[in-house]
Amino acid sequence: xxxxxxFSMAKNRQLVILLGCAALLLVSLAxxxxxxxxxxxxxxxxxxxxCPGTVPGRIxxxxxxxxxxxxxxAGSALAASGVLIQTVLGNPLxxxxxxxxxxxxxxxxxxxxAFTPLTARLTPLAAFLGALAAMLLVYFAAKATxxxxxxxxxxxxxxxxxxxxxxxxxxxxxxDALPGSSSFRIGxxxxxxxxxxRPAAVYIALGxxxxxxxxxxxxxxxxxDETAQSLGLRVEPTRFALLLTAALLAGAAVSFAGLIGFxxxxxxxxxxxxLGGRVKHLLPTATLLGxxxxxxxxxxxxxxxAPYELPVGxxxxxxxxxxxxxxxxxxxxxxxxxxx
Amino acid sequence: MIExxxxxxxxxxGPVLHDVSLxxxxxxxxxxxxxxxxxxxxxLKIAAxxxxxxxxxxxxxxxxxxxxxxxxxxxQVAYLPQSRPVPDLDVEQLVLHxxxxxxxxxxxxxxxxxEIAGRAMRSVGVDALASRLLSTLSGGELQKAYIAMALAQxxxxxxxxxxTTYLDIDHQLEVMRLCAAxxxxxxxxxxxxxxxxxxxxxxxxxLLMRSGAPVFSGSPAKLAxxxxxxxxxxxxxxxxxxxxxTTHYLFLETQ
Numbered sequence: 323x324x325x326x327x328x329f330s331m332a333k334n335r336q337l338v339i340l341l342g343c344a345a346l347l348l349v350s351l352a353x354x355x356x357x358x359x360x361x362x363x364x365x366x367x368x369x370x371x372x373c374p375g376t377v378p379g380r381i382x383x384x385x386x387x388x389x390x391x392x393x394x395x396a397g398s399a400l401a402a403s404g405v406l407i408q409t410v411l412g413n414p415l416x417x418x419x420x421x422x423x424x425x426x427x428x429x430x431x432x433x434x435x436a437f438t439p440l441t442a443r444l445t446p447l448a449a450f451l452g453a454l455a456a457m458l459l460v461y462f463a464a465k466a467t468x469x470x471x472x473x474x475x476x477x478x479x480x481x482x483x484x485x486x487x488x489x490x491x492x493x494x495x496x497x498d499a500l501p502g503s504s505s506f507r508i509g510x511x512x513x514x515x516x517x518x519x520r521p522a523a524v525y526i527a528l529g530x531x532x533x534x535x536x537x538x539x540x541x542x543x544x545x546x547d548e549t550a551q552s553l554g555l556r557v558e559p560t561r562f563a564l565l566l567t568a569a570l571l572a573g574a575a576v577s578f579a580g581l582i583g584f585x586x587x588x589x590x591x592x593x594x595x596x597l598g599g600r601v602k603h604l605l606p607t608a609t610l611l612g613x614x615x616x617x618x619x620x621x622x623x624x625x626x627x628a629p630y631e632l633p634v635g636x637x638x639x640x641x642x643x644x645x646x647x648x649x650x651x652x653x654x655x656x657x658x659x660x661x662x
Numbered sequence: 663m664i665e666x667x668x669x670x671x672x673x674x675x676g677p678v679l680h681d682v683s684l685x686x687x688x689x690x691x692x693x694x695x696x697x698x699x700x701x702x703x704x705x706l707k708i709a710a711x712x713x714x715x716x717x718x719x720x721x722x723x724x725x726x727x728x729x730x731x732x733x734x735x736x737x738q739v740a741y742l743p744q745s746r747p748v749p750d751l752d753v754e755q756l757v758l759h760x761x762x763x764x765x766x767x768x769x770x771x772x773x774x775x776x777e778i779a780g781r782a783m784r785s786v787g788v789d790a791l792a793s794r795l796l797s798t799l800s801g802g803e804l805q806k807a808y809i810a811m812a813l814a815q816x817x818x819x820x821x822x823x824x825x826t827t828y829l830d831i832d833h834q835l836e837v838m839r840l841c842a843a844x845x846x847x848x849x850x851x852x853x854x855x856x857x858x859x860x861x862x863x864x865x866x867x868x869l870l871m872r873s874g875a876p877v878f879s880g881s882p883a884k885l886a887x888x889x890x891x892x893x894x895x896x897x898x899x900x901x902x903x904x905x906x907x908t909t910h911y912l913f914l915e916t917q
């Protein structure tokens with residue numbers, strides 16, 4: 323009886339955490355609209371929302387709203403992508419950059435700008451295709467050598483190094499190719515426009531839908547390939563679909579936010595720590611938390627040294643890394659993915 | 663009943679199993695014995711339908727293998743691999759995964775599934791651990807939780823790869839008693855074992871393998887008399903009759 327009660331408490335705790343993350347996300351989105359070089363009160367925001375011609379209206383519609391959407395989309399997408407990749411690879415150290423997504427997207431963007439300058443509209447598509455190509459290369463390279471989880475990670479590291487070298491080569495040989503190359507590499511959402519966001523938002527919405535649809539299969543895959551197969555799961559197609567979804571999500575995020583794949587590594591761990599090691603609500607919790615975390619980091623990047631701004635990638639690393647280390651130190655037992 | 667007919671199988675390189683024909687009957691515990699690398703685990707995977715033979719035929723419950731859909735196969739055979747990750751789940755969630763083969767999308771277990779999972783946990787004795795995370799369990803408790811999952815899968819065939827390895831003697835005996843209970847329920851139970859005393863004590867039939875083919879199949883008493891153990895393991899099984907009428911075996915090396 324007592325066990326039953328503890329179990330239901332644990333269940334309630336998970337729901338409370340999920341709702342808490344949703345609330346945190348709403349607060350951070352509101353802050354993201356209000357705070358910046360100019361403070362906009364809620365009344366001004368309302369005024370701006372209905373009269374786009376006024377000063378608050380222009381700030382809201384051209385600067386704050388795209389930026390808020392950008393951090394919301396990129397944070398959620400990268401966190402969800404991280405959950406998928408960590409589960410598929412059974413590796414807590416994996417993130418979107420491990421399957422070569424960041425490197426692929428970066429290389430594609432560099433190539434595009436080198437050969438066909440002035441094609442900002444094509445950037446999201448190129449980034450996504452690059453991410454996808456890198457992911458496929460990693461997947462099939464690993465499959466050719468046995469497709470174990472470890473070979474996938476190794477192939478990912480190798481392909482990422484190769485593609486990063488490609489990006490560096492392009493940037494070195496054609497210095498004008500990527501005008502914002504440093505901010506792309508750090509990652510940031512300042513000056514992001516609706517034109518960039520619209521296609522990326524479609525990819526991310528599709529990716530999140532697919533991720534949530536694949537959740538039951540993902541839970542079974544987490545039991546290990548052989549167990550999953552013996553429970554009747556088609557392991558290879560499931561793994562492929564999950565990786566494809568992860569590449570879609572992360573590639574779309576990288577296309578407008580640059581290389582901030584770090585979110586995809588730490589947010590799933592933070593969500594796991596909050597949920598006390600139960601993965602039932604991991605995907606929704608991490609998705610909400612990712613959006614909230616990146617949005618808050620972006621608000622800080624605007625406020626800390628106002629009127630100057632830091633790229634959000636820098637703030638992210640300064641806050642995220644110590645936080646991540648504290649988290650690791652608190653989980654003394656280490657990650658519970660060791661072989662039984 | 664699982665039947666193999668002229669099965670040759672392997673992974674990438676040369677074949678690991680050579681022309682194997684045998685069957686695992688219902689209501690019996692068959693223990694597969696043999697030195698490391700002789701193809702025991704491969705044989706188990708073939709019998710579980712997880713690996714397709716290069717040639718030959720595998721029939722599970724009378725149906726020839728590749729005709730099964732994955733979930734229908736999973737309703738026939740439960741298989742526990744030797745090593746696996748420890749997922750972030752509690753015991754009840756793990757055991758409920760045993761119902762996966764019976765669930766349609768979105769795979770949400772219903773009241774019947776919860777009842778079956780609850781029964782499986784009680785019969786294995788892990789019901790008190792239902793809300794414990796797997797990462798906090800001992801090796802023996804973890805193995806029992808997985809056996810409960812296999813029970814919840816409700817299959818006529820249960821295949822376990824080294825279920826007693828790394829467990830203390832108490833838990834080893836408990837796992838073997840659970841296997842005996844599954845056998846008494848009419849299931850075909852197949853185990854890969856390294857522990858000869860356990861195998862001789864609990865199995866109805868022993869299958870001794872050497873380099874990819876069975877060299878002996880029969881009851882423990884027959885294997886003890888056959889001399890096949892001497893060839894493979896360089897030990898002899900000495901029967902020791904106990905006052906209660908049972909016979910246990912002592913394994914001593916041959917010169």
